[in-house]
Amino acid sequence: MHLTSYGGVREVTGSTHLLTAENDRILLDCGMFQGRRKESAEKNRIMPFDPRIITSVVLSHAHIDHSGRIPMLTKHDFTGRIVCTRATAGACEYLLEDSAHIQESDAAYLNYKAVRSALARIKKSSRAKRISKRGLKDIKKLLKKGRHGLKTEAINELIDYHNLERVEPLYTREEARQALTFFDDYPYRHPVVIGKGVTCTLYDAGHILGSAITIIKVKENGRTFTVGYTGDIGRFNRPIIKNPTLDFAEEDRQLDLLIMESTYGNRLHEPVQDLKPYLKQVLVDTYSRGGTVLIPAFAFGRTQELLYLLHELRNENQVPEIPVYVDSPLAIKITRIFGEHPEVYDKEAHQDFLQQGKNPFFFKGIHFVESVEESMALNRDDTPHIVISASGMCEGGRILHHLRHKIHNPKTTILIVGYMAQNTLGRRILEHGRAYEESGRTGPPPTLRFFNKEYPLKARVVSMLGFSAHGDRNEMRRFLKESNLSIKRIAVVHGEEDQSLALARHLKEEGYSVSVPRVGEMLRIN
Numbered sequence: 001m002h003l004t005s006y007g008g009v010r011e012v013t014g015s016t017h018l019l020t021a022e023n024d025r026i027l028l029d030c031g032m033f034q035g036r037r038k039e040s041a042e043k044n045r046i047m048p049f050d051p052r053i054i055t056s057v058v059l060s061h062a063h064i065d066h067s068g069r070i071p072m073l074t075k076h077d078f079t080g081r082i083v084c085t086r087a088t089a090g091a092c093e094y095l096l097e098d099s100a101h102i103q104e105s106d107a108a109y110l111n112y113k114a115v116r117s118a119l120a121r122i123k124k125s126s127r128a129k130r131i132s133k134r135g136l137k138d139i140k141k142l143l144k145k146g147r148h149g150l151k152t153e154a155i156n157e158l159i160d161y162h163n164l165e166r167v168e169p170l171y172t173r174e175e176a177r178q179a180l181t182f183f184d185d186y187p188y189r190h191p192v193v194i195g196k197g198v199t200c201t202l203y204d205a206g207h208i209l210g211s212a213i214t215i216i217k218v219k220e221n222g223r224t225f226t227v228g229y230t231g232d233i234g235r236f237n238r239p240i241i242k243n244p245t246l247d248f249a250e251e252d253r254q255l256d257l258l259i260m261e262s263t264y265g266n267r268l269h270e271p272v273q274d275l276k277p278y279l280k281q282v283l284v285d286t287y288s289r290g291g292t293v294l295i296p297a298f299a300f301g302r303t304q305e306l307l308y309l310l311h312e313l314r315n316e317n318q319v320p321e322i323p324v325y326v327d328s329p330l331a332i333k334i335t336r337i338f339g340e341h342p343e344v345y346d347k348e349a350h351q352d353f354l355q356q357g358k359n360p361f362f363f364k365g366i367h368f369v370e371s372v373e374e375s376m377a378l379n380r381d382d383t384p385h386i387v388i389s390a391s392g393m394c395e396g397g398r399i400l401h402h403l404r405h406k407i408h409n410p411k412t413t414i415l416i417v418g419y420m421a422q423n424t425l426g427r428r429i430l431e432h433g434r435a436y437e438e439s440g441r442t443g444p445p446p447t448l449r450f451f452n453k454e455y456p457l458k459a460r461v462v463s464m465l466g467f468s469a470h471g472d473r474n475e476m477r478r479f480l481k482e483s484n485l486s487i488k489r490i491a492v493v494h495g496e497e498d499q500s501l502a503l504a505r506h507l508k509e510e511g512y513s514v515s516v517p518r519v520g521e522m523l524r525i526n
Contacts, residue, residue, distance in 0.1 A: 001218060001225050003257065003491065003523045006048045007031060010497040010518060012263055012421050013065040014043065017493065019227060022220045024055040024195030028229045028259070032068025032099070034395065035423040044069065044170055048520070051078040056194040057182075059084040060231025061211035062091035062300060068099050071171035071179040082182045083192055085202055087210025087341045089185035091300055094333045098299075100176035102396060103169035110167040112143055112150050115158045148372075188212070189249065201252055206234030206244035207469050208301035209338055213245060215252040225525055228258040228487075232494065233471040233479055237272045239308050240338075240360065242346045244471070246483040255487045257525050262495030263419060263470040265503025270466030276309055276318075282415055282462055283319045287384050291411030293322075294459075296399045296426055298392035299331035301469050302418050304338050306388055307361040312352075314363050325378055327369040327398050328390040335361050379405040392418050394426040394450075403429075404451060412459035417467040422496065425450055433461020473503060477510075489513045491523055 001021050007014030014033035019026040033043040051073045059082055060066055070082060070092075084092075119139045120131045131139075143158075145151055159166050171179075186192050191201045197219035202212035214229040236243045270278070286293045297303045303326060313319045326332060338361065342354055353360040369375050375398050378387065389399040406412040414433065420426035425448065432446035436457065445456045471479065480487070490512050492504045497516075504514045517523055 001220055001525045003227070003259065003517075003525060004520065005491075005493060005517050006519060007033060007043075008065070008494045009521075010495075010500055010516065012419070012494060012496060013040075015060075015066045015494055016048075016069070017229070017259060018049065018054075019216065019218075021195065021198060021218045021225075024198050024218075025049075025053050026194060026198060026200075026216065027054050027057045027073075028214065029060055029066040029231070030057055030069045030073050031066040032064050034065055034393070035421055039423075044072075047072060047076070051076040054078055054080055055198075056080045057082040058194065058200055058214050058216070058229070059088060059092075060205065060214060060229065061208055062088045062095050063208065063232070063298075064095060064099055066231065067092055067096065069170070070182075071096060071100065071175045074179040074182050075171060075175045078182070080182070081184045081194070082179075083184055083186065083194055083200060083202075085188065085210040085212050086185040087337065087344060088212070089180075089183045089210075090337045090340065091210060091334060092183065093180055094330060094337070095300065096176040096179060097173050098330045100169070100171055100173040104172060107167045107169040108150050108152055108155070111155050111159060114164050114167070115155050115162070116140070116143060118162050118164055119158070201249065203245040203248060204242055204344070205231050206236070206238070206242055207232040208234070209241060209304075209341060209344060215248065215255075217252070225256050226252065226254055227525065228252075228255045228485065230258070230260045230479075232261050232263070232469070233476055234469055235269070235272060235471050235475055236478065238469070239305060240346065240349050241344055244479055246479070248484055253485055255485055256489065257523070258485070258487045258490045260476070260490050260492055261470070262476070262492045262500040262503040264468065264472040265476070265492070265495045265499035266506075267465075267472055267499070268474060269468055269472045270464070272466060275464060275466050276313065278464055278466075279309055280313055280318050282413060282464070283313075283322065283386070286411070286413040286460075287320050287322055289411045290384055291409065291413060292382075292384060292406055293386045293413045293415055294399070294402050294406060295386065295388045295415045295417060296392055296394050297331075297388050297390065297417055299328050299390045300334045302392060302467060303328065303331040303388050303390075304335055304361055305467065305469075306417065307335070307366070308349075310366075310386075311360060311363045314365070320384075321365050323385040324366045325369050325385060325387050326366070326389075327375050327378060327387055327402070329370060331388070331390060332368045332370065375401065378402070392426070393420050393424040394429060395424050400425075400450060404455065406459060407448070407455050408458050410458045410460070414459050414461045416461065416463040416465070418465070419468055419470065429457065429461060430463060432457055433459075434463070437461065473506065476503065477506070480507075480512075487512065489515070492516045
């Protein structure tokens with residue numbers, strides 16, 4: 001029996017781990033790679049195994065870096081099941097279709113650019129170095145409808161006519177919807193048969209709604225092997241959802257291997273209890289400048305946590321009644337999923353809101369922005385307000401348009417509340433903003449390029465990484481020390497290389513047997 005990792009090792013995204021037993025092959029997550037677009041696109045298009053060999057998939061949670069390539073699996077003759085919690089299945093209904101929409105939109109835009117460039121070369125006169133503005137305008141009129149729409153049928157015909165290479169989406173919305181028919185959802189602590197002599201049990205990971213730590217038991221050659229997979233381990237004492245499980249059933253406690261995440265393997269977060277006062281200060285300071293607070297936030301988890309804390313601050317009269325806009329159709333849908341699963345809320349959420357008949361995520365002054373027209377109007381609003389918008393790493397979505405309109409304004413605060421992967425715009429905003437603040441905001445501001453244009457970063461950048469849904473080094477150590485698991489060996493995954501190696505070093509010093517696998521490396525489970 002062995003484990004082979006094909007993603008999410010010595011990097012954060014693309015979580016994909018294959019557990020191979022005598023009769024079965026169990027896939028732990030099937031995540032999408034994120035980061036540099038060209039590099040990520042190439043990695044995402046390659047499935048490193050034949051989907052037909054996979055018996056079952058166990059999905060730890062719905063975040064796209066763990067679930068995003070499932071439709072690629074199911075559209076290529078996969079015949080097994082995808083096992084997860086009920087909340088995860090509910091969230092994937094929206095997340096996978098949204099991911100497909102992004103794939104389709106990106107492919108359509110790249111095809112448009114290819115045709116536009118080809119027509120510009122053809123129409124350019126022999127004497128001119130570039131096509132005239134009139135000629136370029138004619139091309140756009142041929143290929144576009146309105147300011148943002150594309151004439152997809154005309155573009156596809158021209159691709160065929162001029163023998164151009166067509167960009168295909170990773171998967172379509174229809175293929176994402178088809179993938180959902182493979183999902184089987186189960187409650188926590190309910191053993192599920194996922195192969196011949198193979199069972200799994202899901203325990204609450206405390207990371208996001210429905211996230212799970214998986215314990216897999218495999219009977220092979222007269223022996224039972226037990227493997228644990230943390231998925232992403234949450235923090236302790238965060239609002240809304242419960243803490244990571246520490247009390248495992250007796251039959252699940254003796255682990256031959258624990259596959260453990262390490263996103264913050266060498267970092268420490270601010271204490272959870274300090275988040276609300278810090279958030280209050282950011283809001284009050286920005287309001288006193290007459291500015292806007294822009295918060296790039298993941299639609300699933302982070303948005304709802306922010307709304308919860310803002311609701312508490314409003315109830316306590318701690319902050320001015322600034323309008324709050326959730327400008328993410330996906331976040332609005334996911335917030336509904338939260339409302340459907342109060343069974344996983346912690347005791348405080350029940351006491352402070354549910355038992356008083358209140359919705360934790362709705363309060364006076366909150367606005368859910370659905371249409372593009374509403375979002376565009378909000379871009380032009382220069383009165384003080386708060387915008388929570390996706391994507392969380394600023395790699396797409398409506399947050400880019402808010403940044404385009406307000407990143408140059410020193411009254412604006414860009415509040416970073418989550419992990420920003422390497423090579424993302426969010427990471428560049430965080431690093432350049434931090435450096436500019438440390439320099440005393442002297443000299444010319446740093447510039448950032450997106451939408452094919454350079455923008456000066458005059459907005460103030462504030463980070464509150466204590467909002468992270470990932471446990472830090474001490475919280476991961478707490479999980480190991482305080483849980484009733486007995487662990488023979490640990491494989492450290494899901495972290496940038498320096499973080500994984502640092503966590504492995506700390507754990508070795510504490511007496512654990514630890515390895516940090518590489519992509520494609522096989523770990524034998526003894």
